[in-house]
Amino acid sequence: MSVAENIEHGHGHAAELSPFQQHHFATAQQQNEASKIGMWLFLVTEVLLFGGLFVGYGLSHAKFPEAWKSAHHHLQRELGALNTVVLLVSSFTMVMAVQAAKLNRRKQLIGNLWVTIICACIFLVVKYFEYSHKYHEGLLPFKAFYSYQGPQVPGEFHFFSFYFMMTGLHGFHILGGIAVLLWVLKRSYAGDFTSAYYTPVDLIGLYWHLVDLIWIYLFPLLYLIS
Amino acid sequence: MNEWLRSTLPIVGSEHARDIDTFYFFVFYLSLFFFIIVGGLAVYFPIKYRLKPGETRRSAHITDNFFLEMLWTVVPSLLCFVLFFWGFNTYLAAFTVPNDAMEIYVRGRKWNWTFEYPDGMAGGGTLYVPLNRPIKLIMDSEDVLHAFYIPAMRIKQDVIPGRYVYMTFTPTVKGEFQIFCAEYCGKDHSGMLAMLKVMDDAEYEVFKREGPPEYKTMDPKLIGETIYKTRGCQSCHSLDGTKGDGPSFKGIWGKTEQFADGTSGVVDENYIRQSVLEPQAKVVKGFEPVMPTFQGSLRPVEINGIIAFIKGQK
Amino acid sequence: MADVLHHQIHAASDHREVDYLSDGRGIRDWLYTVDHKRIGVMYLFFIILSFFVGGMLALAIRLELLYPGRTIMDAETYNRVFTLHGAVMVFLFIIPSIPAALGNFVLPLMLGAKDVAFPKLNLASFYIYCLGATMMIGAIISGGVDTGWTFYTPYSTSTNGAVTLTAMGVFTLGFSSIFTGINFIATIHKLRAPGMGWFEMPLFVWGIYSTSVIQVLATPVIGITMVLLGLERAFGIGIFDPRIGGDPVLFQHFFWFYSHPAVYIMILPGMAIISEVIPTFSHRTIFGYRGIAFSSVAIALVSFIVWGHHMFTSGQSQLINAVFSFLTFLVGIPSGIKVFNWVATMYKGRITLKAPMLFAISFLLLFTIGGLTGLFLGSLSIDIHLHDTYFVVAHFHYVMMGGTVIAFLAGLHYWWPKMFGRMYNERLAAISCALIFVGFNTTFLTQFVLGSRGMPRRYYNYLDQFQQLHMYSTFGSWILGAGFFLMAGYLLASLRGPKNAPMDPWGGTTLEWQTQSPPITHNFHDVPVLKHAPYDYRNIPQGEA
C-alpha cells in the first residue's frame, strides 16, 4: 500500500516530444532503447534459428565428407564471391544511412537506402542465376527432387538439401529486409526521421548487418570447402 | 516400510537388479527425508502462525539468514555428488559386458521381437537363456525405434534402425520374466511383448537340441507358421498365390514343379526339406536361385512344422 | 499512512472510475485492443479453453485405462488421444498459461508501467497463438497425430497422421512465445517505475524475466526442428531418416534442446507466483529475496545443458550420459533454495488461509514430490529402469499439474479480483482446492508405483497385474475433474455479481495493488514511484484480524 506514492508526472519533456513517441514511454530515448533491446533479442533468435541448420550441416558434413568435397564443385565460387562483396557494400551504405539519419541529413539517408536496396536486389538476381543453373542440372534439394545424373559420390543430395535450405532461408531474410527497407524509404521521403526519432532506421540497420553476417558464414561453409 | 517398498519394484532377476534396488531405496529415503522437512513445515507453519482473531498483523521481519541459506545450498550440493556417483557406478556396472558373455541377436520390428542364438537357431516370442551365464544382447530394429525392457533385470535399451546397440545381464534366478517394448512404436506398441525364460543348464541343453519346451505340446502347423512369420519366409513367399521373390505356398503341396534344369518333381516332404536345407539343388523354373540355406538354423522339429504348414496352404 | 488506508476503503465502496473492462465494450474494442490487460484476458480465455480440452482428453485416457484391453476406444484412437492431450496441454496451455495470460496482465502493473514495451507485438503474438491453435485443431480434424508429443523419428516420418500440420502449428506457436518473451524482457529493462532497481522488483518479475530468457533462447530451435521434420517427411532431407542416411537419434537432441528448457518455461512462472502469494498471505517479508531471484536465473541457465537426461537409453555414449546426469542434479540446488526460502517465509508470519494461499501450500507439497522424483530419474542407473514408464508420467504430472497448474490456480485466485473486480466464494474455493489436492494425489501417486513396477507408458493395453492401480488412478481423475468443474462454476458465478473487490483485498505490497480493481485503462493515474522494496511489511498498518 505504501510502497509507492504517486508523484505528479505527466510527459515532462514536451518540447522534445516526437509525434511517433508512444504514450506508454516517458521519453523518446526510453522508447528507442526499448526497441533496440527488442531488436537485439530478435536477432538472437535469428542466430539460433540458423544455428539449428548450421549444426545439422556440420553433422552431415562429418558423415559424408567425400560427398561434401565433390558436391561443392558444382557451386560457382565467383558468383558467391560477387555476392559477398555486394552484401558488404550494402552493409556499408546501411551504416551510412543510419549516420545520415542521426545527423538529420535526409538526402543522404535516402540515397544510402537506395543503394542498399539495389545491392540487395543484385544479390537476389545473382542468386537466381545460381539457382536456375542448379535447377537445370537437377542439383535440387531433398531425396524427392534431386535428380542429377552425372558422376557423384553417395550423399551429395544431403549437401544440396543444406545448400538450398540455408541459402533459401537467408534469401527470405533478404527479401523481408527489402520490404522493410522500402517502407523505411517511404517514411524517409515523408520526412519522418530526424535526429530526435530514427529508431526504424536504426533497427533495420541492425537486422541488415545480421543478414550480412550470416552470409559471411555461409559463403565459406558452402563454397570454399577444402 | 521396507517390505512395502520392495513390493513397489519388480521381481529381482539378477545381482545388478539387487544393487539398483539398494540405490533406489537410498534415493527414496533421502527424498522422504526432504519431503518430511518441507511438507511438514509447509503444513505446520500455517497452523502455528495462523492469524488468530484479535491478533495484530505484526509479523517478524526476517529477510535472510546466512547460516541457514548456506546450509540448504551446501547439503543438497554434497548429496548431488553422492547421487551422481552412485548412479554412475551402478550404470557402468550394468553396461559392462563380462568377457565370456553369450551373444544373442535381438531384432525388433512392428510389433514383435526375434532372437538369434549363437548356434544359429532362432525364435520369437520367448528369449531362452541359461542361468548364471552372462548374456550380451546385440540389438537392432527393422523399422522404427523400439526399446527392449526387462524390468526384472532393471535394464532397458532403445533399439535403432541401421545401428547395433547392446545390453547385458546375468540372470541369477530361474523363472519367466516379462519383456516389454518401452519406446512408443505405433498401434500395437503395448502388444509388443515377449518373455525371458531363465533355465538351468540341463534344461538349456534340451532347449538347444529340441527347441522350446512348448514345441512338445504345439500343433506342428503352428510351429511352421511361427517359423514362416519370424524367420523371413514371409518376405519371399506369399500365402495367397501372388508371386514374390519365391513361389507362393498356396496350393503347392502335391503339385509337380518344373525346374530350371529341365527336370521336374512333386512337392512332398523330402522336396520341402531339401528346398529349405539346400535351396539351390532344385531351382523352380522362372525364379532366381536367391533363397538362402537354413542348414543349421532350423531344428528338425521346425522343418517338420514347415512341412505341415505348407501342407495346410490349400 | 492512515489516509492511504482510508483511500483504499473508499475505492472499494464509493465511486469507481471507468475501468479497462468497461472502456469500450464492442467486439472490435477487444479484437483491435493493444491494452496488455485485455490481451491478457483474451489469452486467459483461450488458455482455460485449451486446458478444458486437454483435461477432457485426459479423462478419456483414464477411462480407457480403467480396464485392460478395449474399454471405450481402439488402440489407434488411444494413441491419437494421448498425443493430443500432451500436445494441447504443453503447447496450447501450459507454456503460454502464466506468462501470456497472468503475466501479460500483472507484469506492467507490477512495474508501474502503462503497458508492455511493444503493445502491437503483444497483440500480434496473441493472434499468432490463435493461428497456431487453429492449425493444431486442423490437424485433429484431418485425422489426428499418433506420434506422442515428442514426435520421435523415424516413427513420425513414416506414420500417416497429420504430423506436418501439427509441426507447423508448433512452429507457429513458437513465434508467439518468442514475441512474448522479447516483449517482457524489453519491458522489464526499460519500463520499471522510477526508483525500482533490479532488486526492488517483485519476485514475480524475476521469474518472468528468467522465463523470457529461455523463451527467446530455446524456442527458435524447436522452430527449426519442426521445419526440418516437416521437410524430412515431405521430401526427405536425410538428417533424421535412417533409410536415406540420417540419424533418428539426432532428432531427439534437437527436440530436447528446446523441450527440456521448456519445462522450466513452465515451472519458473509458477514459482514466480508462489513467491508473491506466500509473503502476501503470511503478511511477512520474503525470506532470502536474492536467493530466490538468483536461483530463477540459475535454473534458466542450467536448463540449457541437461537435455540429454531424456536420452539415457537412446544409445548415446556413456560419457555423455554421465555428464548429463551430473548437470541434471545441479538444477536441484536452486530449486531447493527456493522451496526452503518459501517455507522459511511462513515462519513467524501472520498467515491467513485464503484460497491463493491454500493453493500455494498444495504447490509446496506437490512440487516437492515432483522435484524429488526428478532426482530418481536423474540418477543414471535408476532411470535405465524407470525411463518410459509411468514413473516418468507421474513425475511430470507432479511438476506440471501439481506444480505449474496449481501455481496457476493460486495466481488466478490471487489476481482474479484485480482482473475482474469481483470476489469469488471463498468456501467453494477451499472445497475445490481440497478436491483437486485429493484427486490429484489419487490419480498420480498410484502411477509412481505402476511405473516402478515396470508399467511402460503410452500403453493402450496392459497386464492384469496393473489393473487395480490403474483403477484407483481413474477414480482419482474423476475427483480431480469434479474439483475443476466446481471451480469453473464459482468463478463464472462471481462474474455475474457486482464489482465489489477493493483495491487491495489481500494486503499485497506490490504495485498492482495500488490501482483500482479492475484497473483503469492506463493502469495508474500518475507514474507510481517506489519508496520501499517489495514485501516490506514494517510500515504497513497492522490492523487487527
Ligand code: HEA
Ligand atoms: C514443469 C515441468 C518440469 C520440471 C520443473 C521438472 C523438473 C525436473 N525434472 Fe523432469 N520432466 C518433465 C517436466 C519437468 N521436470 C517432463 C514433461 C518430462 C517427460 C517428458 C516426456 O518424456 O514426455 C520430464 C522428464 C524428466 C526426466 C527424463 C525421464 C525419462 O524419460 O527417463 C528426468 C531425468 O533426469 C527429469 C529430471 C528432472 C529434475 C532433476 C528436475 C528438477 O528440476 C527438480 C528440482 C526440484 C527438487 C529437487 C525438489 C526441491 C528440492 C529440495 C527439497 C532440496 C533437496 C534437493 C537435493 C538433495 C538435490 N525429468
Ligand code: HEA
Ligand atoms: C500441463 C500438462 C498436463 C496436464 C495438466 C495434464 C493433466 C492430466 N493428465 Fe496428462 N500428460 C501430459 C501433460 C499434462 N497432463 C503430457 C505432456 C503427457 C505425455 C503425452 C505423450 O506421451 O505423448 C501426458 C500423458 C498422460 C497420461 C499417460 C498416457 C500414456 O502414456 O499412455 C495420462 C494417464 O493417466 C495422463 C492423465 C492426465 C490426467 C488425468 C490429468 C488431469 O490432471 C486433468 C484434469 C483436468 C480437467 C479434468 C480439466 C477440467 C477443466 C475445466 C472444467 C475447465 C475449468 C478450469 C478452470 C476454471 C481453471 N496424462
Ligand code: CUA
Ligand atoms: Cu515396439 Cu513399442
Ligand SMILES: [Cu+2]
Ligand atoms: Cu528434462
